[in-house]
Amino acid sequence: MSAIVxxxxxxxxxxxxxxxxRDTTVLKGPVKLVFMxxxxxxxxxxxxxxxxxxxxxxxxxxxxxxxxxxxETGERDAGREAIEADVRAExxxxxxxxxxxxxxxxxxxxxxxxAEEEGFDQIVIGGGHASPMGKIKLxxxxxxxxxxxxxxxxxxx
Amino acid sequence: xxxxxHYPEExxxxxxxxxxxxxxxxxxxxxxxxxxxxxxxxxxxxxVDFDPADRAQGIPPSSEQRVRSWxxxxxxxxxxxxxxxxxxxxxxxxLVRDSDGGTYELAIFVTQEYQRAGIGGxxxxxxxxxxxxxxxxxxxxxxxxWNTAAVSLYEKVGFxxxxxxxxxxxxxxxLCDSD
Numbered sequence: 001m002s003a004i005v006x007x008x009x010x011x012x013x014x015x016x017x018x019x020x021x022r023d024t025t026v027l028k029g030p031v032k033l034v035f036m037x038x039x040x041x042x043x044x045x046x047x048x049x050x051x052x053x054x055x056x057x058x059x060x061x062x063x064x065x066x067x068x069x070x071x072e073t074g075e076r077d078a079g080r081e082a083i084e085a086d087v088r089a090e091x092x093x094x095x096x097x098x099x100x101x102x103x104x105x106x107x108x109x110x111x112x113x114x115a116e117e118e119g120f121d122q123i124v125i126g127g128g129h130a131s132p133m134g135k136i137k138l139x140x141x142x143x144x145x146x147x148x149x150x151x152x153x154x155x156x157x
Numbered sequence: 158x159x160x161x162x163h164y165p166e167e168x169x170x171x172x173x174x175x176x177x178x179x180x181x182x183x184x185x186x187x188x189x190x191x192x193x194x195x196x197x198x199x200x201x202x203x204x205v206d207f208d209p210a211d212r213a214q215g216i217p218p219s220s221e222q223r224v225r226s227w228x229x230x231x232x233x234x235x236x237x238x239x240x241x242x243x244x245x246x247x248x249x250x251x252l253v254r255d256s257d258g259g260t261y262e263l264a265i266f267v268t269q270e271y272q273r274a275g276i277g278g279x280x281x282x283x284x285x286x287x288x289x290x291x292x293x294x295x296x297x298x299x300x301x302x303w304n305t306a307a308v309s310l311y312e313k314v315g316f317x318x319x320x321x322x323x324x325x326x327x328x329x330x331x332l333c334d335s336d
Contacts, residue, residue: 132234132253133262134227135299136215143324 033062036121040068041103041111042087043141044078051126051156052087056094066098069114071107073141108144115151123149128157162260162319164295164329169315172286175238181274185242189283192237196246200239201225203246208269213301214325217266235261236291238284240276247271250284252293261288263298281314289332296332299325
């Protein structure tokens, strides 16, 4: 499920007779996705794995220009080579062409820098896991990105 | 996560062992007792009617079906006490075992009409007394930073803030010395 839905792909918006949409036709039938330049951050967690699958699927449908930035998050998680192998397997399976790059350190601030300097429309991250009690907790990278990003952030959990 | 958590060296307590009766600040006769299977429907009802504004960090869940499956998990994997008044459940406090060992996460819920009457403090003390009896050693919780009333209640019973920097404060308490 996407907790924060980006506002930039509202291609299903209808004509309210105001603003720039005055002369547009009301869209009917299946929602048409508008392609975006998307930066997906992938660490070694289960949540990242899930975000990868969802984002690749959406990119294939919408024709997004997808860049996948791979980083390590902690000693308990998978290393970068293992993560990249996962990413390549996912891309091969879907037939999607995406750029893969690596982030050496400070993934949270690096993701923001890349997104802002290179004109990405959206950052996508996976995050949020449930405690034994069922409380949803966000990790420190997710928190930092949500609070500090200047572009739209999509959180997949 | 939990293996990095820092627990106080000193044990906290002593804590009362349920059942216990007391009169709350509104003069209502409240019974605090261990949760039993027979309380299941009344407890489910409390959560289904729970004020959405009092939800924290995604719990309690918002539909009856999700409340039921959430209770399946947290009641099976730990220890619970409830506060009752006239057959209604006014509050619930639970310890739920971490997947990786002997530490427990604590949470406490009091329905809106019974809040600010001293029930939360009694619930948590009785839960810790019950937990100690069940050989629970270490307890942790998270709480939203702005919730200063809850933070000071947790501090009063012995919880200390751990170092983790996050949207939520994390706090921990030791019930027994480890062997």
